[in-house]
Amino acid sequence: MTNPIKSVGLMLFLIIFSAILVCVLVVGLFSYSTSKSIIKDKVTESTGVAIEQSTDKLDMMFKNYEALSMQILLDKSVQDNLAQLDVVADDYEKFDTMKKLSDSLQSYILGNQSILGAAIIPIKGDVTSVSTGSSAMSTELAQKSDWMKKVVEGNGRLVWLPAKEKGYRGDVPEATFAMGRVMKNTVTNEGKFVMIIEIYLRELSDVLSSVKLGDGSSITIVDDAGNYVLPSNPSSKPEEIGKASPIALPKEGKAAERGSKIATDANGNEVLAVYNKFENIDWKLVGSVPVNALVKDAGKILDTTWIIAGIAALLAIGIGLLVIRMVAVPLVRLRNLMNEGERGNLTVRSTINKKDEIGQLAQSFNQMMTQITTLVNQSNQSAQDVLATAEELSEASKKTAISAREIAVATEEIANGASSLATEAEKGSDLTGEIGEQMQQVMTANQEMGAAASDVEKASRQGTTYMNSLIEKTGMTEEMTRSMVEKVDRLKESTRSIRKILDVLNNMTKQTNILSLNATIEAARAGAAGKGFMVVADEIRKLADQSRQSIDVVGQITETIQKEIDETVNVLSTAYPIFQEQIQSVKEANQIFLTVQGQMGDFVGRLGSVTESISKLERSQVVLSEAMSNVSAVAEESSATSEEVASLSTEQNSISEGLVRLSDKLETVSSGLKETLARFRTE
Structure with a gap:
C-alpha cells in the first residue's frame, strides 16, 4: 500500500492551500498589527496631550493653594499673634490671641468650598492648636504623626501630604489631602508652629472629571512611592486611597518625569499608561x-x-x-498500471488522452509495454527452442550413455574370451611340450597317445568353437564402435546447433539491455512519475543479465561437451584399426585351429601307422609347437588389446554420463528461463 501522505496530489493540495492561506493571513495579520501599532501611537499622543493639559490645570490649582499658604504665612496679624501666643502667660490673653489667630485663618478660607479647614499646631510644648473650619485636631496626636515629621523636615518649604480616607482628624465623612509648612517668624526666622490646610479630594476629581481618554479609561494620581493619592473612583472605592498602584512607573532618570508604557492593571488587563509629573509636587498624574x-x-x-x-x-x-x-488522478492511474506491469502483467495499457506531459508519459508507457511484450514473447520462444534442443541433447546423451555401457560390457566379454584363449594356448603349449617329452615313449604308449589324441581333437574342436564365438563378438564390437562414432558425429552437429542458438540468445540479451537502458532514460525523463516504470526497466535488465549469465554457462558447458566429443572421436578413431587387427588375428587363430583339427583327424585316422609316420609326427610336433607359440602370442596381444578397449570403453562411458549431466543441467537452466518469463502475461 502506498502511503497517502506521500501522494503527489495531496502534497500539491497542501502546498496550494498553505500558500494561499498563509499569504492572506500574513497580509491580514500584518495590517492588523500595523493598525494596532498606529492606533497605540496616536492614542498615546492624544492621551499625553490630555494628561499634560490636566497636569497644567492641577499645577495651577496647587500653585493657588501654595500662594494661599504664603499669604497666611506672611500676614502681619498672623505673625504678630503667633509671636504674642509664644510669650503671653495669662490664659485670657492666650485665648484672645488664639481667637484673633483663628479669625485671621478664617478670613482666608472663608467662602472657599474646596478647603475643609486649616490649623496651626505647635511643634513642641502643650500649647493648644489653633484651627478653623473642620480641622480641629489633638495637638498631642498631631505632634506624634508622620506627616508632622515630614512638614518639620521641610523647614519652611511647602509639603504636600497624601490623601486620607477619613481626613487627618480621622472622622471626616470624605477623603482629603493636605499641605503643610513650618510657620517661621519673619524677623527671627524661627519656626515653632506648623500650619496644615486640608483640601477635599473631590476637588482633584472635579478637575479631572472632564477628561475622557476612552472607554474603560481611568485617571489617577500617585505619589513618589507609587501609592494612590487619587484612585480612579475614590467615591465608590475610598479604601484604595493610599494603596499601591498596580502600574509601576520609573522613579529615576528622564523617564520618571513623563512618558508612556504598556502595563497590567489590577484586573490583569493590558493597559496603555501615560503619566506626567507635577511641576512642584512629587506626584504623577497617570492616565490608563x-x-x-x-x-x-x-x-x-x-x-x-x-x-x-x-x-x-x-x-x-x-x-x-x-x-x-488534473495531475494527481492521472498519475495515480499510471502508478497503478506500472504496479500491474511490475507484477508481470504486460497487457495493461493507459487510456489517458491528453496533450500535456502526463499524456506524453502515458503514450511512452504504452509504447514501452508494447516493446517489452514483444521482447518477452521473443525471449519465451527462444527459451522454448532452447528447452526443446536441451531435451533432444539429453535424449541423445542418454542413448550415447546406453551404447557406451553396452560397449563396455561387450569389451569386458572380449577381454574374458581373450584371457580364456590365452589360458587354452598355454595349455596347448604345455601339451606340445609333453608330446615332445613323450615322443620317445610313443611306441610303448600308443593307446595312451590315442586317448591323448582324442583329447587334443576335442580341445581343438572346443577352441574352434571359442574362436568362432570370439569372431562374432569382435564383429559386434566393431559394429558398436562404428555406431558410436556415427552417434558422436551427430552429437557434434547437435552441439554446433546449440552454439548457433546461444549466439541468437546472446544477441537478444544485448538488445534487451539496450531496450532496458532506453526505458531507464525515459523513466528518468519522467521524473518522480516514472519511478515505477524505472523498477520495471530494472527488472528487465536483471532478467537480461540472468539470461546472459545462463547463456554463458550453457556456452561453457557446450564447449566442454564439444571438447570431450572430439577427444572421444580421436580415441575411437585410434581404437577402430586395433579392432580390425584383432579381428584379423582372431581369424588367423581360427584358421590355425581348423588346421590343427584336420591334422588331428588325420592323426587319429593314421594311428595304426604310427610307427611309419613317427618322423612325420615329429615334424608335425615341431610345427604344432611353433603354432602354439604363435597362438599364445596372439592370445596375449588380443588380451592386451581387449583390456585397452575396455579402458577406452570405461572412459567413453564416463564421458557419456558427464554428457547426460550437462544435458540435464542445460534442461534445468532452460526450464528456469521459461519459468522466469512465465511471470509476464502478454495476452
Whole structure:
C-alpha cells in the first residue's frame, strides 16, 4: 500500500492551500498589527496631550493653594499673634490671641468650598492648636504623626501630604489631602508652629472629571512611592486611597518625569499608561486606557482577515481539488498500471488522452509495454527452442550413455574370451611340450597317445568353437564402435546447433539491455512519475543479465561437451584399426585351429601307422609347437588389446554420463528461463 501522505496530489493540495492561506493571513495579520501599532501611537499622543493639559490645570490649582499658604504665612496679624501666643502667660490673653489667630485663618478660607479647614499646631510644648473650619485636631496626636515629621523636615518649604480616607482628624465623612509648612517668624526666622490646610479630594476629581481618554479609561494620581493619592473612583472605592498602584512607573532618570508604557492593571488587563509629573509636587498624574479598547476598531480588520482567510481556504480547496483531478488522478492511474506491469502483467495499457506531459508519459508507457511484450514473447520462444534442443541433447546423451555401457560390457566379454584363449594356448603349449617329452615313449604308449589324441581333437574342436564365438563378438564390437562414432558425429552437429542458438540468445540479451537502458532514460525523463516504470526497466535488465549469465554457462558447458566429443572421436578413431587387427588375428587363430583339427583327424585316422609316420609326427610336433607359440602370442596381444578397449570403453562411458549431466543441467537452466518469463502475461 502506498502511503497517502506521500501522494503527489495531496502534497500539491497542501502546498496550494498553505500558500494561499498563509499569504492572506500574513497580509491580514500584518495590517492588523500595523493598525494596532498606529492606533497605540496616536492614542498615546492624544492621551499625553490630555494628561499634560490636566497636569497644567492641577499645577495651577496647587500653585493657588501654595500662594494661599504664603499669604497666611506672611500676614502681619498672623505673625504678630503667633509671636504674642509664644510669650503671653495669662490664659485670657492666650485665648484672645488664639481667637484673633483663628479669625485671621478664617478670613482666608472663608467662602472657599474646596478647603475643609486649616490649623496651626505647635511643634513642641502643650500649647493648644489653633484651627478653623473642620480641622480641629489633638495637638498631642498631631505632634506624634508622620506627616508632622515630614512638614518639620521641610523647614519652611511647602509639603504636600497624601490623601486620607477619613481626613487627618480621622472622622471626616470624605477623603482629603493636605499641605503643610513650618510657620517661621519673619524677623527671627524661627519656626515653632506648623500650619496644615486640608483640601477635599473631590476637588482633584472635579478637575479631572472632564477628561475622557476612552472607554474603560481611568485617571489617577500617585505619589513618589507609587501609592494612590487619587484612585480612579475614590467615591465608590475610598479604601484604595493610599494603596499601591498596580502600574509601576520609573522613579529615576528622564523617564520618571513623563512618558508612556504598556502595563497590567489590577484586573490583569493590558493597559496603555501615560503619566506626567507635577511641576512642584512629587506626584504623577497617570492616565490608563485598556489596550482592548484601543484596538477595538482594529479588531474589525482582524475579523475581516479571518473571513477573507476562510474564503481563501475554500478557494484553495477548490484549486487543490482541480489540481488533484488534473495531475494527481492521472498519475495515480499510471502508478497503478506500472504496479500491474511490475507484477508481470504486460497487457495493461493507459487510456489517458491528453496533450500535456502526463499524456506524453502515458503514450511512452504504452509504447514501452508494447516493446517489452514483444521482447518477452521473443525471449519465451527462444527459451522454448532452447528447452526443446536441451531435451533432444539429453535424449541423445542418454542413448550415447546406453551404447557406451553396452560397449563396455561387450569389451569386458572380449577381454574374458581373450584371457580364456590365452589360458587354452598355454595349455596347448604345455601339451606340445609333453608330446615332445613323450615322443620317445610313443611306441610303448600308443593307446595312451590315442586317448591323448582324442583329447587334443576335442580341445581343438572346443577352441574352434571359442574362436568362432570370439569372431562374432569382435564383429559386434566393431559394429558398436562404428555406431558410436556415427552417434558422436551427430552429437557434434547437435552441439554446433546449440552454439548457433546461444549466439541468437546472446544477441537478444544485448538488445534487451539496450531496450532496458532506453526505458531507464525515459523513466528518468519522467521524473518522480516514472519511478515505477524505472523498477520495471530494472527488472528487465536483471532478467537480461540472468539470461546472459545462463547463456554463458550453457556456452561453457557446450564447449566442454564439444571438447570431450572430439577427444572421444580421436580415441575411437585410434581404437577402430586395433579392432580390425584383432579381428584379423582372431581369424588367423581360427584358421590355425581348423588346421590343427584336420591334422588331428588325420592323426587319429593314421594311428595304426604310427610307427611309419613317427618322423612325420615329429615334424608335425615341431610345427604344432611353433603354432602354439604363435597362438599364445596372439592370445596375449588380443588380451592386451581387449583390456585397452575396455579402458577406452570405461572412459567413453564416463564421458557419456558427464554428457547426460550437462544435458540435464542445460534442461534445468532452460526450464528456469521459461519459468522466469512465465511471470509476464502478454495476452
